[in-house]
Amino acid sequence: MKFPANTALRPLLIGYFWALVAPLLETVVLSPFYLTLDLSNAALLYVLGVVVVAIRFGPGAAALASLIASLCFAHVFVPPHFSLAITEPANLVTALLMLSVALLVGHMTARMKRTADYAVQRSREHAMLYDLGQGLAGAPDRQAVIAAARDFYSRLLDASNIDIYLPEDYQDEQADISKQVRECAERREIISRPAGNDRFHALVPLATPMGVSGVFSFEVGSRRLGSQDAVQFIETAASVVAVALERAHYAEHARRSELQNASESLRSSILAALSHDLRTPLTALVGMAETVSLGKISPERQRHMLEGIRDRALSISQQMTKLLDMAKLSAGKLELNTAWQPIDEVVGATLQLVKAQWKEREITVDLSSDLPPVNIDAVLVERVLWNLIENAVKYAPANTPIEMHAGRVGETMEIEVCDAGPGLAPETMDRIFDRFQRGKAESNLPGIGLGLSIAKTIIVAHGGSLSAHNRSGGGSCFRIVLPLGTPPCFDTAEAAS
Amino acid sequence: MSAPETILVVEDERQIREAVVAALEGEGFQVCEAGTAGHAAVQAAGRRPDLVILDLGLPDRDGVDFIRDYRAWSNTPILILSARTQETSKIDALDAGADDYLSKPFGVGELLARVRALLRRRLPGTPLPDPLIHFGEFAIDCVSRAVSRNGEALHLTQIEYRLLVFLAANPSRVLTHRHLLGQVWGGQAVENHQYLRVYVGHLRQKIEADPAQPRHILTEIGVGYRFEP
DSSP, X not given: OOOOOOOOHHHHHHHHHHHHHHHHHHHHHHGGGTTTSOHHHHHHHHHHHHHHHHHHHOHHHHHHHHHXXXXXXXXXXXSSTTOSOOOSHHHHHHHHHHHHHHHHHXXXXXHHHHHHHHHHHHHHHHHHHHHHHHHHHTOOSHHHHHHHHHHHHHHHSOOEEEEEEOHHHHHOTTSOOOHHHHHHHHHTSOEEEEEETTEEEEEEEEEETTEEEEEEEEEEEGGGGSSHHHHHHHHHHHHHHHHHHHHHHHHHHHHHHHHHHHHHHHHHHHHHHIIIIIHHHHHHHHHHHHHHHHTOSOHXXXXXXXXXXXXXXXXHHHHHHHXXXXXXXXXXXXXOOOEEEOHHHHHHHHHHXXXXXXXXXXXXXXXXXXXXXXXXXXXXXXHHHHHHHHHHHHHSOTTSOEEEEEEEETTEEEEEEEEOSSOOOGGXXXXXXXXXXXXXXXXXXXXXXXXXXXXXXXXXXXXXXXXXXXXXXSSEEEEEEEEOOOOOOOOOOGGXX | OOOOOEEEXXXXXXXXXHHHHXXXXXXXXXXXXXXXXXXXXXXXXXXXXXXXXXXXXOSSSBHHHHHHHHHTTOOOOEXXXXXXXXXXXXXXXXXXXXXXXXXXXXXXXXXXXHHHHHHHSOSTTSOOSOSEEEETTEEEETTTTEEEETTEEXXXXXXXXXXXXXXXXXXXOEEEHHHHHXXXXXXXXXXXXXXXXXXXXXXXXXXOSSTTSOSSEEEETTTEEEEOO
């Protein structure tokens, strides 16, 4: 272990200075009373002085103070006064006794003081370590652990130029990292060198029983590395950080494999969806096309079959659109192309599309007249409304109306799409927004169970929410809640043009 | 009876091209075909079609560039066929001078309706010879700048009037946000989409029976507006 030699020479000199001066001062104050003051009282006063020096400056200073105090005592108070000559043997005993008591008391006091100081220091260190542990316990990943450790070293150890090297940094032979960092990690010990300005640069290995999870590099004041205890404290702190770092590493690992499992199960859901929900209508298409091409059926049935082919193909195309939407949405960050616009415009455009697809279906729309503009990506919100209406068309009987309401509720806008169908089964209620969940599994209704999931993803990206509930009179309702916010002010006065 | 109109179909997918051509021929149109932008340019110059149906994803050249070059010498209506992945190039194509678009997959019925609508107004963007425009129960007198419903005067602000006249003068044509802003407000305003939305809202309140389900000023989400008389 390399750590710098004790450089605290100055406080030591100050200690000895006071050990010398304190008894002399005391003598100057007490000397006028050399005739009236009892010999033993004078000795006790000197011992008191030694105790003070011992508490303040430690054992060495206390010993020096004892010696000086004894000489002063012998010189002033022991007859003959103001002479070091001691004529009476009894007085010699008194002086020697005084010397040994002063030495003993001074030594004991200094030791007790040191023990107390040590205890205080340790308890402070423990409090710091506890704080560090608390900070690290809440850190979810390696970045957070490093941030907490950085904060600890800079705040409590007054360290600067803090850097952390992770194994992937220094194991890379090409990386431009000093040899010392590798050495520190390999030998698992602190390496320090003077950095000037009474500061030291230290490399501390973050070692755990499993290995070295990194190397901490920082600069601290020399007294932070000045003693075995201080170094031990830094090592303890480092091992706390190391364990946290290792835990975070494994947690990240676990998260990654969880994510991998999730995408694995998504992949199999996609395969299932493709194989059942798309292959079935494709089989029908092939069958119908071949039947028509044989030319053995009546023109009436032929026309009917061709219409069937068109409808099936359109339906497949819509499923493909949803799969592509989902792929786009799950590919990562969803970028919204938002603009402030009246919601009626989006509703109107959706209804235009719906009317083109389901001419007969009755859809009632009820929009409050005072609707403020909303900041939305119109293309995506149109997909949401379309998906919700398509859902209602699919699951509610053809002769029942579909209703759409929009209104302002506090600081939000609520849009509802409701039907008078069978409603949602309570047991599927919390799963309907999951991918590849269908109202009726293996049903003959076309679809792959992505519409609601896409809708929810889009609405959540707008900072809103999408929920479903059953209506009291039968049927289900999907409710979109969008935050309103403050539209930008702009002058609609004609003068502006 | 006048000679049948000629339509140029530019599409690299053979099956789609065949289906479109068959549908158009079935309706009595003269049809010529091209599978590449290069061939299309030759056909357009040689056959002088009355309408061009153009797929944006051509193998040899960007469809938008083709439109720009074509617009330099011809104002023949252009109907774009676009796949869903070409959202932005669709807007670019409309800004470059295309008149309407259809997203794939489209129905033949819809295609024929768009073709007929575009052929009805053969000369897009040119000043109308008739200063009176009629649609629904409305009449616009471009000379006295007056709009009336069933003969009764309808008050419009100046911007609303300009917007309505421009829309009505370009029926059945998709007008992008940029295009409308540039025409009605002037060049500096082309990015202020919310101006446009607010004024379209006002206009719908005045001329639509149900502003939420408009009959005349239709929204093309993410693209612009289309006026249907």
